[in-house]
Amino acid sequence: MLNAKVRETGSEEVVEQSFLKALSLLEQAHRRLHDVVKDNLERSGERSLTGVQALLLYEIGDTETPASALRARGSFAGTSMSYNVKKLQEGGYLLQSRSSDDRRTVRLKLTPSGKAVRARVQDLFEKQASALEPTASVRADDLEQLNKALARLERFWSDQIRYQL
Numbered sequence: 221m222l223n224a225k226v227r228e229t230g231s232e233e234v235v236e237q238s239f240l241k242a243l244s245l246l247e248q249a250h251r252r253l254h255d256v257v258k259d260n261l262e263r264s265g266e267r268s269l270t271g272v273q274a275l276l277l278y279e280i281g282d283t284e285t286p287a288s289a290l291r292a293r294g295s296f297a298g299t300s301m302s303y304n305v306k307k308l309q310e311g312g313y314l315l316q317s318r319s320s321d322d323r324r325t326v327r328l329k330l331t332p333s334g335k336a337v338r339a340r341v342q343d344l345f346e347k348q349a350s351a352l353e354p355t356a357s358v359r360a361d362d363l364e365q366l367n368k369a370l371a372r373l374e375r376f377w378s379d380q381i382r383y384q385l
Contacts, residue, residue, distance in 0.1 A: 253275075254270070254271030254275070257341060258270060258271035260340065261274055261337070266340070269337065270304075272296075273304050273308055274341050276296060276305070276308065277308065277330060277337050277338045277341070278337075278341040279293070279296075280314070280330055280334075281338070282335065285327065286328075287305065287325075287326040287327070305326075305328065312331055313331055313334035314328055314330060315329045
């Protein structure tokens, strides 16, 4: 019975250490993504945007998008999103308008400059996707497994908030 308790505690420690390592890697990967996007933009001569701002333009897409949809997808936190939307609008990358149906709803649309940045980010992602396996030995099934684990982790955290666990 004691050995079972020791094994259980050891297993919990392994899970905890793996979980903490995953959190650290997620944070590092997220920051590195911003760095890669920013570096790519700078190489093309675009020095006025941050990686976060370029990714925001990418997420908005080619159609008019409600700001609330970006928040709902979890793409951007409210405060930083408001700041970045303002900066992108001032820089001529983004148009912001109020919905005629519901004045509380803010709609976002890319300008031609914003669309050019979005296309640049999309090209970067396509180039990287094709280089993953030959360069980093990351296969499609590795990504599928990662996506499943991340989706379960996101659901776990959502449940923690929703059900106050």
